[in-house]
Amino acid sequence: MNLIFELLIAGLLSIKEYIALHVITCLIPAFLLAGAIVAFISREAIIKYLGYTTNKLKSFTLAGLGSFFVAACSCTVIPVASGLYYGGSSVGVAFIVLWVAPATNILALIYTGAVIGYKMAIVRVISALAMAFIVGFVMITVFKKEEEKRTINESEKLGSNIKIINTKDLILIVLLVLTLLAPNYLISQGPYSHKLLVWFIGMAAVAAYAYMTQTREKIKEWLNETWWFIKIIFPLLLAGVFIVGIIGKLLPQELIQAWLGGKSIRASFLATIIGQLCYFATMTEAPFVDTLLKLGMGKGPALALLLTGPGMSLPNMLAIIRVFGLKKAVVYVITIMVLGTFVGWFAGNYIF
Numbered sequence: 001m002n003l004i005f006e007l008l009i010a011g012l013l014s015i016k017e018y019i020a021l022h023v024i025t026c027l028i029p030a031f032l033l034a035g036a037i038v039a040f041i042s043r044e045a046i047i048k049y050l051g052y053t054t055n056k057l058k059s060f061t062l063a064g065l066g067s068f069f070v071a072a073c074s075c076t077v078i079p080v081a082s083g084l085y086y087g088g089s090s091v092g093v094a095f096i097v098l099w100v101a102p103a104t105n106i107l108a109l110i111y112t113g114a115v116i117g118y119k120m121a122i123v124r125v126i127s128a129l130a131m132a133f134i135v136g137f138v139m140i141t142v143f144k145k146e147e148e149k150r151t152i153n154e155s156e157k158l159g160s161n162i163k164i165i166n167t168k169d170l171i172l173i174v175l176l177v178l179t180l181l182a183p184n185y186l187i188s189q190g191p192y193s194h195k196l197l198v199w200f201i202g203m204a205a206v207a208a209y210a211y212m213t214q215t216r217e218k219i220k221e222w223l224n225e226t227w228w229f230i231k232i233i234f235p236l237l238l239a240g241v242f243i244v245g246i247i248g249k250l251l252p253q254e255l256i257q258a259w260l261g262g263k264s265i266r267a268s269f270l271a272t273i274i275g276q277l278c279y280f281a282t283m284t285e286a287p288f289v290d291t292l293l294k295l296g297m298g299k300g301p302a303l304a305l306l307l308t309g310p311g312m313s314l315p316n317m318l319a320i321i322r323v324f325g326l327k328k329a330v331v332y333v334i335t336i337m338v339l340g341t342f343v344g345w346f347a348g349n350y351i352f
Contacts, residue, residue, distance in 0.1 A: 007246045014245025015238055018279075021192060025199040026076040027234070029180040032206070034083030035226030036176055039218070040169035041087060050089035052140070052147040060136045063093040064129055067100035072180070074279070074316035075237050077101040079229045082323045088151070091143050091324075092136035095332055098320070099135055103311030104128035108286070112306065115286040116293070123347055124306050131307070131339045138335050143328065168213045175206045233319045240315025241279060247314075260297045260305075263352075268344030271301035272337055275308030276317070285309040300348015308340045 037046075050059045072080065077098055085094035102108075104125050113121035140147065165173070179202030183195035210219055260267050280288065289302050289309070312333070321329040 007249055010249035011242040011245040014241050018238070018241045025183040025195050026073065026180070027079075027237075029176055029199070029203070029206075030072065030076045030079045031226050031229050031234075032222075033173065033176045033180060034079035034229045035222050035224075036169075036173050037080070037083035038087050038225045039222040040173060041165050045165070046084065046088035050084065050093045052090040052092075052151045054090070056092065056137065056140065059090065059093050060096055060133055063089075063096040063136070064100050064132050067097045067132075068104065068106055068125075068129075072101045072105065074102045074311060074313045075240075075319065076180075078233055078237075078316065078319045078323065082229060082233070085324070090140060090151075091147055091328065092140040094324075095139045095328075096132045096136045098332075099311055099336070100128060100132045103131075103307050108310060112286045115290050116302075116306075119352075120299070120303065120306070123303060123351055127303065127343045127347070128307055128311070131336070131343065134339060135332065135335055139328065139331065142331050172206065172209055172213065175202070175209055179203055179206055232322055236318040236322050237315045240313065240318045243314055247277060260292060260301045263298045263300045263345070263348030265341060265345045267298055267301040268304045268348065269337075269341040271297075271304040271344060272308050272340035275305045275340065276312045276333065276337065277314050278309060279313040279315060280309040298348050299352035300344040300346075302344075303347045303352075304340045304344030307343065308336060312336060 048054065050063065067077075080101070081094045081097040084097060085091065109121045109125055112124060179199060182202055183198045186198055187195045210222075214222070259270050285306055289297070289305050292305075293299070293302055317329060317333060320332065
Protein backbone atom coordinates (compact mmCIF):
# COMPACT_ATOMS: atom_id res chain seq x y z
CA MET A 1 0.00 0.00 0.00
CA ASN A 2 2.86 2.37 0.80
CA LEU A 3 4.44 1.62 -2.59
CA ILE A 4 1.21 2.49 -4.42
CA PHE A 5 0.97 5.75 -2.49
CA GLU A 6 4.61 6.61 -3.29
CA LEU A 7 4.05 5.88 -7.00
CA LEU A 8 0.94 8.10 -7.06
CA ILE A 9 2.87 10.90 -5.37
CA ALA A 10 5.72 10.48 -7.88
CA GLY A 11 3.27 10.73 -10.78
CA LEU A 12 1.54 13.79 -9.32
CA LEU A 13 4.86 15.51 -8.60
CA SER A 14 5.87 14.87 -12.21
CA ILE A 15 2.67 16.56 -13.40
CA LYS A 16 3.20 19.45 -10.98
CA GLU A 17 6.73 20.07 -12.28
CA TYR A 18 5.60 19.73 -15.88
CA ILE A 19 2.79 22.25 -15.49
CA ALA A 20 4.94 24.68 -13.54
CA LEU A 21 7.93 24.65 -15.87
CA HIS A 22 6.56 23.86 -19.33
CA VAL A 23 2.86 24.50 -19.83
CA ILE A 24 2.90 28.29 -19.49
CA THR A 25 6.06 29.26 -21.36
CA CYS A 26 6.09 26.38 -23.86
CA LEU A 27 2.73 24.78 -24.53
CA ILE A 28 0.49 27.87 -24.49
CA PRO A 29 2.39 29.64 -27.31
CA ALA A 30 2.82 26.29 -29.10
CA PHE A 31 -0.94 25.66 -29.13
CA LEU A 32 -1.61 29.23 -30.24
CA LEU A 33 0.97 28.82 -33.01
CA ALA A 34 -0.68 25.58 -34.17
CA GLY A 35 -4.05 27.31 -34.32
CA ALA A 36 -2.53 30.25 -36.19
CA ILE A 37 -0.96 27.93 -38.80
CA VAL A 38 -4.38 26.50 -39.61
CA ALA A 39 -6.26 29.81 -39.36
CA PHE A 40 -3.86 32.21 -41.09
CA ILE A 41 -1.54 30.33 -43.44
CA SER A 42 -2.99 29.45 -46.83
CA ARG A 43 -3.79 25.73 -46.91
CA GLU A 44 -3.04 25.76 -50.62
CA ALA A 45 0.45 27.14 -49.94
CA ILE A 46 1.22 24.42 -47.38
CA ILE A 47 0.07 21.78 -49.87
CA LYS A 48 2.18 23.35 -52.63
CA TYR A 49 5.44 23.65 -50.67
CA LEU A 50 5.13 20.91 -48.03
CA GLY A 51 2.43 18.64 -49.40
CA TYR A 52 2.60 15.08 -50.69
CA THR A 53 2.90 16.10 -54.34
CA THR A 54 5.86 18.42 -53.68
CA ASN A 55 9.38 17.19 -54.47
CA LYS A 56 10.30 15.13 -51.41
CA LEU A 57 13.90 16.31 -51.22
CA LYS A 58 12.77 19.92 -51.34
CA SER A 59 9.94 19.63 -48.79
CA PHE A 60 11.95 17.41 -46.42
CA THR A 61 14.94 19.76 -46.52
CA LEU A 62 12.72 22.76 -45.82
CA ALA A 63 11.06 20.96 -42.89
CA GLY A 64 14.35 19.69 -41.45
CA LEU A 65 16.31 22.94 -41.67
CA GLY A 66 13.34 24.99 -40.48
CA SER A 67 12.88 22.74 -37.44
CA PHE A 68 16.57 23.13 -36.59
CA PHE A 69 15.81 26.63 -35.26
CA VAL A 70 12.78 25.62 -33.17
CA ALA A 71 13.82 24.93 -29.56
CA ALA A 72 10.92 22.70 -28.58
CA CYS A 73 10.59 19.61 -26.41
CA SER A 74 8.91 16.40 -27.60
CA CYS A 75 5.53 17.57 -26.26
CA THR A 76 5.67 21.21 -27.31
CA VAL A 77 6.37 20.28 -30.93
CA ILE A 78 3.23 18.15 -31.35
CA PRO A 79 0.78 21.06 -31.79
CA VAL A 80 3.13 22.64 -34.36
CA ALA A 81 3.57 19.43 -36.37
CA SER A 82 -0.11 18.56 -36.23
CA GLY A 83 -0.97 22.10 -37.28
CA LEU A 84 1.13 21.64 -40.41
CA TYR A 85 -0.36 18.19 -41.08
CA TYR A 86 -3.97 19.31 -40.78
CA GLY A 87 -3.05 22.42 -42.73
CA GLY A 88 -2.06 20.25 -45.71
CA SER A 89 1.55 19.12 -45.31
CA SER A 90 2.54 15.55 -46.07
CA VAL A 91 2.83 13.02 -43.26
CA GLY A 92 6.58 12.86 -43.97
CA VAL A 93 7.03 16.59 -43.36
CA ALA A 94 4.93 16.50 -40.18
CA PHE A 95 7.00 13.69 -38.67
CA ILE A 96 10.28 15.31 -39.67
CA VAL A 97 9.22 18.39 -37.69
CA LEU A 98 8.16 16.08 -34.83
CA TRP A 99 11.65 14.59 -34.76
CA VAL A 100 14.11 17.37 -35.63
CA ALA A 101 12.79 20.24 -33.48
CA PRO A 102 13.26 18.44 -30.15
CA ALA A 103 16.08 16.06 -31.16
CA THR A 104 18.52 18.53 -32.68
CA ASN A 105 17.48 22.16 -32.36
CA ILE A 106 20.32 24.68 -32.37
CA LEU A 107 19.90 25.63 -28.71
CA ALA A 108 20.24 22.04 -27.51
CA LEU A 109 23.22 21.47 -29.80
CA ILE A 110 25.12 24.49 -28.47
CA TYR A 111 24.48 23.32 -24.93
CA THR A 112 25.51 19.75 -25.79
CA GLY A 113 28.79 21.06 -27.20
CA ALA A 114 29.47 23.08 -24.08
CA VAL A 115 28.67 20.24 -21.67
CA ILE A 116 29.83 17.09 -23.47
CA GLY A 117 32.00 18.33 -26.32
CA TYR A 118 31.48 19.62 -29.83
CA LYS A 119 32.40 16.33 -31.51
CA MET A 120 29.34 14.80 -29.86
CA ALA A 121 27.23 17.83 -30.89
CA ILE A 122 28.34 17.57 -34.54
CA VAL A 123 27.66 13.83 -34.68
CA ARG A 124 24.30 14.46 -33.04
CA VAL A 125 23.11 16.97 -35.63
CA ILE A 126 24.29 14.88 -38.59
CA SER A 127 22.67 11.75 -37.14
CA ALA A 128 19.39 13.51 -36.34
CA LEU A 129 19.02 15.06 -39.80
CA ALA A 130 19.88 11.75 -41.50
CA MET A 131 17.32 9.99 -39.31
CA ALA A 132 14.77 12.69 -40.13
CA PHE A 133 15.03 12.12 -43.88
CA ILE A 134 14.69 8.36 -43.39
CA VAL A 135 11.67 8.87 -41.12
CA GLY A 136 10.07 11.13 -43.73
CA PHE A 137 10.56 8.64 -46.54
CA VAL A 138 9.36 5.72 -44.39
CA MET A 139 6.16 7.55 -43.43
CA ILE A 140 5.51 8.64 -47.01
CA THR A 141 6.11 5.12 -48.34
CA VAL A 142 4.08 3.22 -45.74
CA PHE A 143 1.11 5.60 -45.96
CA LYS A 144 1.36 6.29 -49.69
CA LYS A 145 -2.22 5.34 -50.55
CA GLU A 146 -3.64 7.34 -47.67
CA GLU A 147 -1.58 10.40 -48.63
CA GLU A 148 -2.66 10.16 -52.26
CA LYS A 149 -6.30 9.95 -51.23
CA ARG A 150 -5.92 12.82 -48.75
CA THR A 151 -4.33 15.27 -51.18
CA ILE A 152 -5.51 14.36 -54.69
CA ASN A 153 -8.63 16.53 -54.66
CA GLU A 154 -6.89 19.46 -53.01
CA SER A 155 -3.88 19.33 -55.35
CA GLU A 156 -6.11 19.55 -58.41
CA LYS A 157 -7.50 22.86 -57.15
CA LEU A 158 -4.12 24.56 -56.77
CA GLY A 159 -3.54 27.53 -58.99
CA SER A 160 -0.25 28.99 -60.18
CA ASN A 161 -0.49 32.18 -58.11
CA ILE A 162 -0.85 31.23 -54.47
CA LYS A 163 -0.41 33.77 -51.72
CA ILE A 164 1.02 32.04 -48.68
CA ILE A 165 -0.06 34.51 -46.02
CA ASN A 166 -0.97 38.16 -45.55
CA THR A 167 1.72 40.41 -44.10
CA LYS A 168 -0.24 41.22 -40.96
CA ASP A 169 -0.89 37.51 -40.31
CA LEU A 170 2.77 36.69 -40.91
CA ILE A 171 3.83 39.25 -38.30
CA LEU A 172 1.42 37.68 -35.80
CA ILE A 173 2.89 34.21 -36.43
CA VAL A 174 6.44 35.57 -36.11
CA LEU A 175 5.48 37.11 -32.75
CA LEU A 176 4.12 33.73 -31.64
CA VAL A 177 7.32 31.97 -32.72
CA LEU A 178 9.42 34.52 -30.84
CA THR A 179 7.24 34.09 -27.75
CA LEU A 180 7.72 30.32 -27.97
CA LEU A 181 11.50 30.50 -28.42
CA ALA A 182 12.53 33.58 -26.43
CA PRO A 183 12.25 32.15 -22.88
CA ASN A 184 14.73 29.37 -23.71
CA TYR A 185 17.00 31.35 -26.02
CA LEU A 186 17.27 34.47 -23.86
CA ILE A 187 17.12 32.86 -20.40
CA SER A 188 19.15 29.64 -20.50
CA GLN A 189 20.03 29.94 -16.81
CA GLY A 190 18.64 31.68 -13.78
CA PRO A 191 15.25 31.74 -12.01
CA TYR A 192 12.19 30.45 -13.84
CA SER A 193 10.50 33.78 -13.07
CA HIS A 194 12.82 35.42 -15.62
CA LYS A 195 11.54 33.06 -18.32
CA LEU A 196 8.02 33.82 -17.20
CA LEU A 197 8.63 37.56 -17.56
CA VAL A 198 9.96 37.11 -21.11
CA TRP A 199 6.93 34.96 -21.93
CA PHE A 200 4.52 37.55 -20.47
CA ILE A 201 6.05 40.34 -22.56
CA GLY A 202 5.77 38.19 -25.68
CA MET A 203 2.16 37.22 -25.01
CA ALA A 204 1.23 40.82 -24.28
CA ALA A 205 2.74 41.84 -27.63
CA VAL A 206 0.83 39.05 -29.40
CA ALA A 207 -2.47 40.01 -27.77
CA ALA A 208 -2.04 43.72 -28.49
CA TYR A 209 -1.06 43.13 -32.12
CA ALA A 210 -3.92 40.69 -32.71
CA TYR A 211 -6.41 43.16 -31.23
CA MET A 212 -5.16 45.94 -33.52
CA THR A 213 -4.90 43.96 -36.77
CA GLN A 214 -7.42 41.10 -36.70
CA THR A 215 -11.20 41.08 -36.91
CA ARG A 216 -13.24 39.56 -34.11
CA GLU A 217 -14.30 36.72 -36.43
CA LYS A 218 -10.69 35.90 -37.37
CA ILE A 219 -9.56 35.90 -33.74
CA LYS A 220 -12.48 33.60 -32.88
CA GLU A 221 -11.49 31.22 -35.69
CA TRP A 222 -7.88 31.24 -34.47
CA LEU A 223 -8.87 30.50 -30.87
CA ASN A 224 -11.29 27.77 -31.97
CA GLU A 225 -8.51 26.05 -33.90
CA THR A 226 -6.21 26.44 -30.87
CA TRP A 227 -8.82 24.93 -28.56
CA TRP A 228 -9.19 21.92 -30.87
CA PHE A 229 -5.50 21.12 -30.48
CA ILE A 230 -5.62 21.68 -26.71
CA LYS A 231 -8.52 19.32 -26.07
CA ILE A 232 -7.08 16.62 -28.34
CA ILE A 233 -3.46 16.71 -27.12
CA PHE A 234 -3.17 18.19 -23.63
CA PRO A 235 -5.01 15.52 -21.56
CA LEU A 236 -2.80 12.78 -23.02
CA LEU A 237 0.34 14.79 -22.32
CA LEU A 238 -0.63 14.98 -18.64
CA ALA A 239 -1.39 11.25 -18.56
CA GLY A 240 1.96 10.47 -20.14
CA VAL A 241 3.87 12.73 -17.73
CA PHE A 242 2.12 11.00 -14.79
CA ILE A 243 3.20 7.56 -16.05
CA VAL A 244 6.77 8.74 -16.64
CA GLY A 245 6.93 9.93 -13.02
CA ILE A 246 5.93 6.46 -11.87
CA ILE A 247 8.48 4.78 -14.16
CA GLY A 248 11.21 7.07 -12.83
CA LYS A 249 10.35 5.98 -9.30
CA LEU A 250 10.44 2.28 -10.19
CA LEU A 251 13.66 2.15 -12.21
CA PRO A 252 16.85 2.00 -10.11
CA GLN A 253 19.51 4.30 -11.53
CA GLU A 254 22.33 1.88 -10.70
CA LEU A 255 20.81 -0.79 -12.94
CA ILE A 256 20.50 1.62 -15.87
CA GLN A 257 24.12 2.72 -15.53
CA ALA A 258 25.36 -0.88 -15.42
CA TRP A 259 23.57 -1.81 -18.65
CA LEU A 260 24.60 1.28 -20.63
CA GLY A 261 28.37 0.78 -20.55
CA GLY A 262 30.47 -0.16 -23.56
CA LYS A 263 29.51 0.04 -27.22
CA SER A 264 27.38 -3.04 -27.78
CA ILE A 265 24.19 -2.99 -29.77
CA ARG A 266 22.38 -4.06 -26.59
CA ALA A 267 23.55 -0.93 -24.75
CA SER A 268 22.46 1.32 -27.63
CA PHE A 269 19.11 -0.43 -27.84
CA LEU A 270 18.51 0.02 -24.11
CA ALA A 271 19.54 3.69 -24.30
CA THR A 272 17.10 4.18 -27.18
CA ILE A 273 14.24 2.57 -25.26
CA ILE A 274 14.96 4.66 -22.17
CA GLY A 275 15.06 7.80 -24.32
CA GLN A 276 11.78 6.91 -26.00
CA LEU A 277 9.96 6.46 -22.70
CA CYS A 278 11.41 9.19 -20.47
CA TYR A 279 10.59 12.88 -20.79
CA PHE A 280 13.43 15.38 -21.21
CA ALA A 281 12.77 19.09 -21.47
CA THR A 282 14.91 21.00 -23.96
CA MET A 283 18.60 20.98 -22.90
CA THR A 284 18.08 18.81 -19.81
CA GLU A 285 19.31 15.74 -21.68
CA ALA A 286 22.90 17.05 -21.95
CA PRO A 287 23.74 17.22 -18.20
CA PHE A 288 21.89 13.94 -17.61
CA VAL A 289 23.92 12.13 -20.27
CA ASP A 290 27.12 13.81 -19.10
CA THR A 291 26.53 12.38 -15.62
CA LEU A 292 26.00 8.88 -17.05
CA LEU A 293 29.16 9.22 -19.18
CA LYS A 294 31.18 9.99 -16.07
CA LEU A 295 29.72 6.88 -14.44
CA GLY A 296 30.84 4.66 -17.29
CA MET A 297 28.21 4.98 -20.00
CA GLY A 298 29.51 4.35 -23.54
CA LYS A 299 29.56 7.23 -26.04
CA GLY A 300 27.47 5.28 -28.57
CA PRO A 301 24.61 4.70 -26.14
CA ALA A 302 25.07 8.31 -25.01
CA LEU A 303 24.41 9.52 -28.55
CA ALA A 304 21.35 7.27 -28.80
CA LEU A 305 20.00 8.76 -25.57
CA LEU A 306 20.81 12.33 -26.70
CA LEU A 307 18.75 11.72 -29.83
CA THR A 308 15.75 9.81 -28.54
CA GLY A 309 15.61 11.41 -25.07
CA PRO A 310 14.49 14.87 -26.17
CA GLY A 311 13.10 13.64 -29.51
CA MET A 312 10.50 11.30 -28.08
CA SER A 313 8.76 10.46 -24.81
CA LEU A 314 5.80 8.48 -23.53
CA PRO A 315 3.57 11.60 -23.38
CA ASN A 316 4.72 12.39 -26.92
CA MET A 317 3.77 8.88 -28.13
CA LEU A 318 0.33 8.98 -26.52
CA ALA A 319 -0.41 12.36 -28.11
CA ILE A 320 0.82 11.17 -31.52
CA ILE A 321 -1.57 8.20 -31.32
CA ARG A 322 -4.45 10.59 -30.63
CA VAL A 323 -3.55 13.14 -33.30
CA PHE A 324 -2.16 10.99 -36.12
CA GLY A 325 -3.59 7.54 -35.37
CA LEU A 326 -2.21 4.30 -33.93
CA LYS A 327 -0.71 2.99 -37.19
CA LYS A 328 1.36 6.11 -37.85
CA ALA A 329 2.52 6.20 -34.23
CA VAL A 330 3.62 2.53 -34.33
CA VAL A 331 5.54 2.98 -37.59
CA TYR A 332 7.21 6.13 -36.27
CA VAL A 333 8.18 4.62 -32.91
CA ILE A 334 9.59 1.44 -34.46
CA THR A 335 11.52 3.43 -37.08
CA ILE A 336 13.13 5.63 -34.42
CA MET A 337 13.86 2.57 -32.27
CA VAL A 338 15.73 0.87 -35.12
CA LEU A 339 17.53 4.01 -36.29
CA GLY A 340 18.48 5.12 -32.76
CA THR A 341 19.92 1.70 -31.95
CA PHE A 342 21.88 1.54 -35.21
CA VAL A 343 23.23 5.09 -34.94
CA GLY A 344 24.35 4.54 -31.35
CA TRP A 345 26.05 1.25 -32.21
CA PHE A 346 27.70 2.66 -35.35
CA ALA A 347 28.95 5.82 -33.62
CA GLY A 348 30.26 3.88 -30.66
CA ASN A 349 32.25 1.45 -32.81
CA TYR A 350 33.37 3.60 -35.75
CA ILE A 351 33.28 7.30 -34.73
CA PHE A 352 34.06 7.59 -31.03
